[in-house]
Amino acid sequence: MPTLRRLIAFAYCFIATSLVHAGQPxxxxxxxxxxPPGIGPNTGYDLFQDFTGSPGLNEAGEVQFNAFLTGAGITPTNDTALFAGAPAALQLVAREGSPATGLPNRTYAQFFAPSPLDRSGDVLFGNDLDDGNFSLFTGLPGSTALLAKPGDLIPGAPGPIAFVDVASYTTFASQVPITDGGLVVFGARFSPSFETGLIVGIPGNLSIAALTGTQAPGRPPGVTFTLIDLQTVWLQPGGKLLFQGVDNGTEAGFGIYSGTTGNVALLVHSGDQANGIGQGVFYDIQGVASIALNASGTSAFSTGLSGVGVTPENSVALWVGSPGAINLVARAGMQAPGVEVGVTYGINPFVGSATTFDALLNSTGQIAFTQYLSTGQQAMWAGAPDNLRLVARQGQTAPGLAQGETIGGAGNPSAVVFSYGYFINDSGRTAFSARIGTRSFNGDDAIYVGNLDGELVYVTRYGDSVKLNDGRTLTISSLYPSVKGFNSKGQLLIHVGLSDGSDAILLADTAATVITSATSATGKVGTPFSYQITGSNHPTSFSGSGLPGGLNLNTTTGLISGTPTTAGTFNAVIHATNTSGQGPDVTVTITINAAPTPTPTPTPTPTPTVTPTPTPTATSTPTITPTATPTPTSTPSPTNTPTPTPSGTPTPTPTASPSSTPTPTPAPTPQPGSAVNISTRLAVGTGDDVLIGGFIITGDVPKKVILRAIGPSLNVGGVPLAGALQDTVLELHGATGLIQSNDNWQSDQKTAIEDTGVPPTDPKESAIVATLEPGNYTAIVHGKGSATGIALVEAYDLESTNGSQLANVSTRGDVQAGDGAMIGGVIVGGDLPADVLVRAIGPSLTSKGVAGALQDTTLELHNSNGDLLASNDDWEGTQKDKIIATGAAPTDPRESAIVRTLAPGTYTAVVRGKNDTVGVALVEVYVLQ
Structure with missing residues (x-):
């Protein structure tokens, strides 16, 4: 069989690689x-052939692949070979031009067609031979045997084999033509009738499991197979089979069959009543159905539907089970797990109707499948059939990649999102390749592993750097049909092309923990320092060396904290460990500056003189304006906290969803206005671009508050907010450093958080309940594993009548154009109006050591209906005297400020750069009474 190939001259030496990215080792x-082994000196691998199922990987971590050769003595008649074995002990299995096993005077031809290895390391491959008679061979490397060739006689066959059918082993990557102990399934045609048979066995002991022209099991007498679809055959230990057949009956003829040799039974057939669906709805198997079989004999299959109430929107479904015990798993039009209420399994927008669920099963009965949603996005699910979890969804933030990059890619014109196959291993973890960019072939793909807790572990992508030991650095220029194997050890096999035209077969350890937090941090001598080290795959401990004086690493949490004593740049070597062992070392560069400054925010601004309000710590955190829904209490005890519903990002004229005005707690006398909730929404980056929110508690008694970091549940009008941060981490800092941190809010303080009445709605969001003394505080929000996206930070006053109050909120972050505006929200509680000062600070941050400060700010103030109440460009242009009278006028004329008396209610401040300029800015809200 002709194969395109390309020869390149290379130095014939081992070239070690290491990947220079934040993915898995x-x-x-x-x-x-x-x-290559067994070929000879001064030779080398050239390029690697890529077939469905090859290169391949088994449960033991052994691999097989077919390679072109180059070098001394290599000619067009001996330049391909098949290799298999453990990566450190590969063996030559067969080579073009060498004697064919079991066939005297015959030699192998160029084309080798291997299948994945079985658990024992047996390989199955086909070859045309030098006489063109395609034959099959199997066995362990170094001891292969002839399995079948034209002219062989199989017991029960209508005649000798006319030829072995290529389709029998060129199966999809998920299908299994060879299983434990070297048991093989393949197809053949027999002469003179040219009937097709499905054959199972080992060399010297083959039998027919199904044969065209014979009675189709479960069908009326005289109905016979007319076709056995060799492309859909599955084989599992013990000879368990699953395949699709066509018969000459009256009900469309398509059926799915399971069983063992000599005991094949009909599973379902077109025209049968569909299980789990109302009467009058039938299986409609048109062409190839999606089918899968696991080691216990459980089947999964997806077909079309016909009959009562069937429309293009609900015309396919997915089932699991065995003959007589089949259960419905999913149907187009049903609510899809893990997504918004009302979003269902939907139609394929490229064909205008629902398409089959593409499913896999592991040995424990867990399933993985892909399907479109009614929103038009592709998604993947996995888990027990009755307890599915969402693995990934087109449009979600792509973990480990730059901010704004999403799974599926913006404007992806291709129908392929989860490109070229995926896997579920016996532990239930999934591995897949997802399109990131918009290229339709060898595109901008990334490879991920989905953990059982919903974490997506980034492995590698198109464009990652590869450093060779000769000093060159190349990039991955193509991911050949993607993931080639994924076993229960967490090993993942991939085939990549490199930017100089060379090829590589790589094995990733996806069970290892890898540090995913940023690799640089900055602090100041004498100022409390805090930096969280995070890792993939649930690290259990951390260790390191080379930290600056005064800093320590918490070996359990990974938090580096303390007060630096020495200025300089320090390269700390850190690594994480999990149940799979120690991960690779990562160098974290910590720069300690000599000049002491306050905590991670700009220098405090003057306190307003209208009433003594403490100077805010210039820190900030982005957030969406909350919508209050308070529930008043019956006594003048602390008011129940309003329940927020984040609104969408305002456009130049915001259209925030209307929200009810918070109802104050009944009290004997009217209460003065105060801030009972403060919030900010902004894009969260990495390093210094995390979300930093500052707030001040005034008064003389402690105050109980709840802080929330909201990401995945952010929505606009019920539609998930594009680019939302998918997993938040929240830290609360005081004057002496870190007070408390939280990753997932249900992991600790769950009851206390629920008792506030405002728990986050997504388990990947963060929250902290704390009782705080009067003073300055900072909330920091970053993405888990250095993820990026838009997030919301909020502080709620849980005791709005106890004599202290949230008097000031400030948020610092990176202001972008469009939806990247900084949005700060505040709820004014009490019975009476409150005077407030809102400031947008930019250019004066430069003198306080903030790099990239926004050089000209604009400020808008909106009410809960989105109506514009006031706006300001340069603060001296309007309200100059009122602003000066507060005692907190901005220090740069290009900054903005608004003084306003606000009735109790919900308000939003929006900060942008003038003429869509970008940079770091600070938004502040002062309560002046």
Missing amino acids: ITPVALTGQL
């Missing part, structure tokens, strides 16, 4: 230029 299996 990757080691080479085979590389262009590397000396």
Whole structure:
């Protein structure tokens, strides 16, 4: 069979690689230029052939692949070979031009067609031979045997084999043509009738499991197979089979069959009543159905539907089970798990109707499948059939990649999002390749592993750097049909092309923990320092060396904290450990500056003179304006906290969803206005671009508050907010450093958070309940594993009548154009109006050591209906005297400020750069009474 190939000259030496990215540890299996085993000196691998199922990986971590060769003595008649074995002990299995096993005077031809290895390391491959008679071979490397060739006689066959059918082993990557102990399934045609048979066995002991022209099991007498679809055959230990057949009956003829050799039974057939669906709805198997079989004999299958109430929007479904015990898992039009209420499994927008669920099963009965949503996005689910979890969804933030990059890619014109296959291993973890950019072939793909808790672990992507030991750095220029194997050890096999035209087969350890937090941090001598080290795959401990004086690493939490004593740049070597062992070392560069400054915010601004309000700590955190829904209490005890509903990002004229005005707690006398909730929404980056929110508690008694970091539940009009941060981490800092941190709010303080009445709605969001003494505080929000996206930070006053109050809120962050505006929200509680000062600070931050400060700010103030109450460009242009009278006028004329008396209610401040300029800015809200 002709195969396109390309020869490149390389140095014939082993070339070690290491991947320079934040993904999982990757080691080479085979590389262009590397000396192949069993070929001879001064030779090397050239390029690697890529078939469905090859390169392949088994449960033991053994691999197989077909390679072109180059170098001394290599000619067009001996330049392909098949290799298999453990990556550190590969063996030559067969080579073009060498004697064919079991066939005297015959040699292998160029084309080798291997299947994935079985658990024992047996390989199955086909070859045309030098006489063109395609034959099959199997066995362990070094001891292969002839399995079948034209002219062989199989017991029960209508005649000798006319030829072995290529389709029987060129199966999809998920299907299994060889299983434990070297048991093989393949197809053949027999002469003279040319009937097709499905054959199972080992060399010297083959039998027919199904044969065209014979009675189709479960069908009326005289109804016979007319076609056995060899592309859909599954084989599992013990000879368990699953395949699709076509018969000459009256009900469309398509059926799915399961069983063992000599005991095949009909599973379902077109025209049968569909299980789990109302009467009058039938299986409609048109062409190839999506089917899968696991080691216990459980089947999964997806077909079309016909009959009562069937429309293009609900015309396919997915089932699991065995003959007589089939259960419905999913149907187009049903609510999809893990997404918003009302979003269902939907139609394929490229064909205008629902398409089959593409499903896999692992040995424990867990399932994985992909399907479109009614929103037009593709998504993947996995888990027990009755307890599915969302693995990934088109349009969600792509973990480990730059801010704004999403799974599926913006404007992706291709129908392929989860490109070229995916896997579920026996532990229930999934592995897949997802399109990130918009290229339709060898595109901008990234490879991920989905953990059982919903974490997506980034492995590698198109464009990642590869450093060779000769000093060159190349990039991955193509991911050949993607993930090639994924076993229960967490090993993942991939085939990549590199930017110089060379090839590599790589093995990733996806079970290892890898540090995912940023690799640089900055602090100041004498100022409390806090930096959280995070890792993938649930690290259990951390260790390191080379920290600056005064800093310590918490070996359990990964928090580096303390007060630096020495200025300089320090390269700390950190690594994380989990149940799979120690991950790779990562160097974190910590720069300690000599000049002491306050906590991670700009220098405090003057306190307003209208009433003594403490100077705010210039820190900030982005958030969406909350919508209050308070529930008043019956006695003058602390008011129940309003329940927020974040609104969408305002456009130049915001259209925030209307919200009810908070109802104050009944009290004997009117209460003065105060801030009972403060919030900010902004894009969260990494390093210094995290979300930093500052607030001040005034008075003389402690105040109980709840802080929330909201990301995945952010929505605009019920539609998930594009680019939302998918997993938040929240830290609360005081004057002496870190007070408390939280990753997922249900992991600790769950009851206390629920008792506030405002728990986050997504378990990946964060919250902290704390009783705080009067003073300055900072809330910091960053993404778990250095993820990026838009997030909301909020502080709620849980005791609005106890003599202290939230008097000031400030948020610092990176202001972008469009939806990247900084949005600060405040709820004014009490019975009476409150005078407030709102400031947008930018250019004066430069003198306080903030790099990239926004050089000209604009400020808008909106009510809960989105109506514009006031706006300001340069603060001296309007309200100059009122602003000066507060005692907190901005220090730069390009900054903005608004003084306003606000009735109790919900308000939003929006900060942008003039003429869509960008940079770091600070938004502040002062309560002046």
